[in-house]
Amino acid sequence: MYDTLILGAGMSGLAAGIRLAHYDQRVCILERHTTVGGLNSFYRRHGRNFDVGLHALTNYAPKGDRQGPLARLLRQLRLRYDDLELAPQTGSRIAFPEVTLRFGNGLDLLREEVRRQFPDQADRFERLVASLAGYEDLGRAGTERSAREIVGLLLTDPLLIEMLFCPVLFYGGSRERDMEFGQFSILFRSIYLEGLARPRPGVRQVLKLLVRRFKQLGGQLRLRAGVCRIVLRGGAAQGVVLDDGTEIAARCVLSSIGWRETMRLCGVPAGDLPPAGQISFVESISVLDVPPARLGMNETAVFYNDSPAFHYARPDEAIDPRSGVVCSPDNFDYPTPAEENILRVTCLANYDRWAADAMRS
Amino acid sequence: MTPDEIRETVLDILSDIAPDEDLSGLDPDRPFRDQLDMDSMDFLDIVMELRKRYRVQIPEEEYPALASMTSTVEYLTPRMKDIPKK
Ligand SMILES: Cc1cc2nc3c(=O)[nH]c(=O)nc-3n(C[C@H](O)[C@H](O)[C@H](O)COP(=O)(O)OP(=O)(O)OC[C@H]3O[C@@H](n4cnc5c(N)ncnc54)[C@H](O)[C@@H]3O)c2cc1C
Numbered sequence: 001m002y003d004t005l006i007l008g009a010g011m012s013g014l015a016a017g018i019r020l021a022h023y024d025q026r027v028c029i030l031e032r033h034t035t036v037g038g039l040n041s042f043y044r045r046h047g048r049n050f051d052v053g054l055h056a057l058t059n060y061a062p063k064g065d066r067q068g069p070l071a072r073l074l075r076q077l078r079l080r081y082d083d084l085e086l087a088p089q090t091g092s093r094i095a096f097p098e099v100t101l102r103f104g105n106g107l108d109l110l111r112e113e114v115r116r117q118f119p120d121q122a123d124r125f126e127r128l129v130a131s132l133a134g135y136e137d138l139g140r141a142g143t144e145r146s147a148r149e150i151v152g153l154l155l156t157d158p159l160l161i162e163m164l165f166c167p168v169l170f171y172g173g174s175r176e177r178d179m180e181f182g183q184f185s186i187l188f189r190s191i192y193l194e195g196l197a198r199p200r201p202g203v204r205q206v207l208k209l210l211v212r213r214f215k216q217l218g219g220q221l222r223l224r225a226g227v228c229r230i231v232l233r234g235g236a237a238q239g240v241v242l243d244d245g246t247e248i249a250a251r252c253v254l255s256s257i258g259w260r261e262t263m264r265l266c267g268v269p270a271g272d273l274p275p276a277g278q279i280s281f282v283e284s285i286s287v288l289d290v291p292p293a294r295l296g297m298n299e300t301a302v303f304y305n306d307s308p309a310f311h312y313a314r315p316d317e318a319i320d321p322r323s324g325v326v327c328s329p330d331n332f333d334y335p336t337p338a339e340e341n342i343l344r345v346t347c348l349a350n351y352d353r354w355a356a357d358a359m360r361s
Numbered sequence: 362m363t364p365d366e367i368r369e370t371v372l373d374i375l376s377d378i379a380p381d382e383d384l385s386g387l388d389p390d391r392p393f394r395d396q397l398d399m400d401s402m403d404f405l406d407i408v409m410e411l412r413k414r415y416r417v418q419i420p421e422e423e424y425p426a427l428a429s430m431t432s433t434v435e436y437l438t439p440r441m442k443d444i445p446k447k
Contacts, residue, residue, distance in 0.1 A: 022406065024413050066398035076402060080380045
């Protein structure tokens with residue numbers, strides 16, 4: 001009998017497993033896929049490593065910081081800062097027609113850019129920064145408000161609003177167009193006030209550390225172990241049934257697979273649940289024969305949009321190339337050049353169309 | 362355990378919990394909270410490690426006794442004097 005079963009070996013599931021194992025619990029993580037990582041995974045093809053998801057780790061803080069989310073995370077998981085092999089970004093850019101806002105780690109560059117490009121918004125921008133919810137406020141009453149509504153009260157230039165929303169939505173928007181203000185605050189902080197960095201070996205470095213720590217503590221990790229049902233007794237989760245029919249009992253079940261999917265596994269009919277989110281991405285990863293900088297791509301990430309209005313919504317077509325994120329793992333401030341020659345382009349996509357195409361082929 | 366061994370044990374736990382901290386300059390009379398920016402979760406981790414490693418139970422209302430190295434050693438001495446050091 002396990003103390004806790006965890007559904008999903010993404011970063012949340014692995015981190016939760018480590019925390020519980022520190023507290024001497026018998027924990028087993030169940031993962032349907034053949035490998036760990038979930039949305040932040042990786043694969044190897046033709047002798048090359050590719051990351052899925054992770055462009056950069058947000059919430060960058062230099063070594064020695066003790067208070068930010070990165071420091072707290074490291075401490076709670078008992079990892080060393082240097083184990084992550086973090087390299088900070090070289091600089092990023094939000095590119096709309098005729099206006100560009102550059103930003104780096106820490107607010108200074110973005111603040112200066114806003115002052116220069118949107119002088120009449122400079123004071124308002126400061127007010128926006130001051131009014132952001134703190135990390136500890138996330139999920140508290142009062143933050144359940146539309147970010148667009150609140151930001152729209154503080155800033156008056158629609159172009160600046162769209163530009164600031166662009167990276168925030170791309171990096172953290174699971175719903176179309178808007179997000180809840182608490183979530184917006186967290187992302188705004190993590191991207192603009194703190195910043196971006198990358199573990200030199202990519203996301204596998206983070207996952208390797210998490211898996212190693214979890215196993216050292218006696219935790220069990222089962223891959224190819226999809227959960228098809230959560231067993232309830234008297235309304236409380238008592239265990240799970242795996243895809244192959246095996247039943248596993250536990251005092252407690254933690255799920256990291258999303259609220260909707262979790263409720264479905266508890267037996268709630270799909271029709272009684274709100275529809276799943278509509279946001280999907282397609283990313284193309286190009287291996288170039290020159291460093292991306294030689295083609296003019298010097299930045300870590302460029303968030304582009306081809307018109308003054310930013311459409312963060314599911315496209316009718318397979319892909320919406322009007323906006324996206326162009327980024328390169330080469331463009332971080334590494335101790336020695338990366339020479340990966342990789343360029344990634346992420347755009348909004350229509351999941352149903354891709355799924356139908358995959359079925360046909 | 363002698364008070365010195367208890368001090369070593371606590372240092373050992375701290376270095377596991379905060380592997381990036383240099384503990385050699387720790388002032389025994391100043392609160393951990395101020396020197397290491399520890400939060401309530403970190404204190405819970407110390408309590409848990411003492412329980413795991415030495416079966417010492419510390420009730421929640423007595424957590425404030427763990428504020429600094431001096432107060433921690435003082436608090437633990439009668440409770441750990443019969444426990445051998447690992
Ligand atoms: C395109 C893209 C780019 C991103 N870029 C970044 C970035 O640059 N930086 C950043 O910080 N974040 C980024 N993110 C966000 C980040 O990937 C996610 O926030 C993070 O991976 C979420 O982790 P999680 O563990 O909560 O969930 P997930 O990663 O979704 O993990 C859930 C796990 O549960 C498993 N699972 C599902 N159902 C079952 C079941 N029934 N039984 C067993 N297992 C199951 C899944 O296979 C999966 O492994 C990006 C996301 C996307 C989609």
